[in-house]
Amino acid sequence: MYLTQGLHRALQRDPARVALRHLQAGGDRHWTFAQFADRVGRQAAALRARGVGRGDRVALLAPNDDALITLLNACWWLGAVACPLNVRWSVPELRFAVADCQARLLVADAQFAAQAAALADLGPIASCEDIAAEGQALEPLEDTRTGGDALAAILYTGGTTGRSKGVMLTHANFWTASMTRGAELNNSPDSVSLLVAPLFHVAGLGRLVGQSIVAGACVTLPQFRAEVVLAAIEQHGITDIVVVPTMLQALLEAPGFDAARLQSLNRIAFGAAPMPPDLLDRALAAWPQAEFFQAYGLTETAGAVCINLPANHRPAPGSDARTLGRLRSVGRAGLGAEIRVVDESGRELPRGEVGEIVVRGPMVTQGYWRLPEVTASAFHEGWFRTGDGGRMDDEGFLFIADRLKDMIITGGENVYSAEVEAALRSHPAVTDAAVIGVPDARWGEAVHAVVVLSKAADLDPATAGDALKAWCRGQLAGFKCPRGISFTDALPLSAAGKVLKTVLRAAHPK
Known part of the structure; x- marks a missing residue:
């Protein structure tokens, strides 16, 4: 299980198909699978020429675009560890993450040149454009096919409540998290996924990984703007998107919204916040052919471990999902995931009682980077303590009560x-x-x-x-x-x- 495997499969199956398209003012950029693989191999060579080796961390400061996705794959191709940084962070927050992960190299988009320059004392810096240009002068590197329990990424939690923590995620973590989702909902290689959720968060990065594994196409936007997202859906035949409720509301309320022109969209995943039932009903009416599902997971689980399937969202004759309150559920444990609700001692509670949600499975993080004591406290007898409060009904449906700290x-x-x-x-x-x-x-x-x-x-x-x-x-x-x-x-x-x-x-x- 290595994260570049899907790219090799795509090269065999359909090398001339467009793999990646970035939408921007002044003209889009797009790459076929053959072109994309060549760029990845060359940029992996450019990283190695700058001293990056297997296991080294590469900090990436860039918006959602083709350059960032190429660099992520170049890290995995080389066997390095990608550390995508939150582009909204202040310089002190960036400084902490770059120093903490002991980055061998910081690669920054040109629009973040000032922030990168302020971090020059921490180590070597390159621009995305530098790596791309240097790669063009080099022969593509042979894929190391690094995978399994090797680290693929370190994702930093928000840092809004004290010290930010680097979550260590392996190739196997990401792969099995994608399989958990794919076993419940088939992800077609003909799909076109719009990546507007930030790639420095697990929802965006996990969707990229899932799409890469099946050799599906990706379209990127650097930020969410409702009118731009709607235009992208119409013009590029977007089939699936990951949103939070505020995004969905913005789409439905955008001036000139016309659902009839947006019917390519057949799968809408949502999470991160509760979905108001009236908002969901408006969206169901706008996209009557689409599958809506809610996903529950954490950065520490590399994505969703629980999925509330489409059947529990759309009213249907003979369906009792809504009368049973399952619209507010996040679903049942997905393939490979075990979930319990426990008390403070780790004892499983009777169904219906509220306690802490704990998770076990191959998608769960190895722990927190350079924080062995925090890692140890996050696990109890092999179960990861999520910090979320919840309850489970008699049929295994999980309901989130709250973050325990909230x-x-x-x-x-x-x-x-x-x-x-x-x-x-x-x-x-x-x-x-x-x-x-x-x-x-x-x-x-x-x-x-x-x-x-x-x-x-x-x-x-x-x-x-x-x-x-x-x-x-x-x-x-x-x-x-x-x-x-x-x-x-x-x-x-x-x-x-x-x-x-x-x-x-x-x-x-x-």
Whole structure:
């Protein structure tokens, strides 16, 4: 199991087919499988000429484009470890990651030249253009076919709550995570995947790996812009995409949205945040032929370990998935993955009780780079502790309650913010909501909601808070209802589309 195997298979099957297309202003770039493999081999040679060898880390600072995908594959071709960096990070955050992974080389896109220059004291630097030009003057390197338990990538967690951790993922981790998804949902080699989720996050990188394994085509965009994504779907016959709910909403509400021109899209994966049922229903109506599914996984599992299949999303005669509440489930354990819900001692809890979700399987990380004690504490008797709270029903369907660190303890009662957020989002005037715990002299913590109102909302801002509190009281126990509600035009989001609750908590220091 090595991550360049799919490229070799594509060269045998259809070398003249377009493998990769990058969309940009001023003209697209595209490469056939034969051209792409040649570029990968030459850039692997260029990396080796700069002193990169097997097992060396190569830090990559670039947007989603053909250059980054070529460099990722060149690292794997050479046997090096790719360390894609978050392009939104500040120089201090970049400095930490580059120094921590002990990068042999930092390769940066030209638009990040200033940030790269500020890191010059950490080691050699090259631009993406340099590596491409140098590769053209060299003979392609023979693929080392490095795979199995060899490291393929180190992905850094967000670092928003203390020290950022480098998650070590092997070729086998990525391969088996892709097989977990592929066993549930066939991934056709004729598919065309739009890579707009960042490749420095596991959702984007995992989708690239899955598409590469089956020799499917990829189209890249450097950032999500609804009108550009819609144009790409129409013009390039995009068949599948990975989104978070905020992205899906932006697509449906984009000016000039015309579902009839977007029917090539037949598979839509979503995750990272709860999907409001009304938003899902709008999307199901827009793409009646498409399969919608929710995936649950972590950086530490190289992608999804749990999939809620399309049948549990679309209303159908004789289907009881919605009446059983499975629309809010993340599905059942995928091929090769074992999942349990346990108490603090690691004992499996009875079905229906909320505890910590733990995972075991060949897709689970080897651990955290240069953090043996943190790695040891993340595992219990071979099970990886996800830090997510959840419950499992009698048929093995998993339901996420909350990140354990996001659980609010008010007056001795546990409140899961996801449950309160779901109640708020069910109000027709609410576009989005995030719930946090804030200090409270009497209760220890109080439930506080930050809400985004719909532009079409007819609520009076002066009384909207009271109206939403009353709405919640009709759905939740009193202790779960927000004691305070504030309003904002938009929630702060990470590059992966997750709400940055650390930013919200900063306004209410403990």
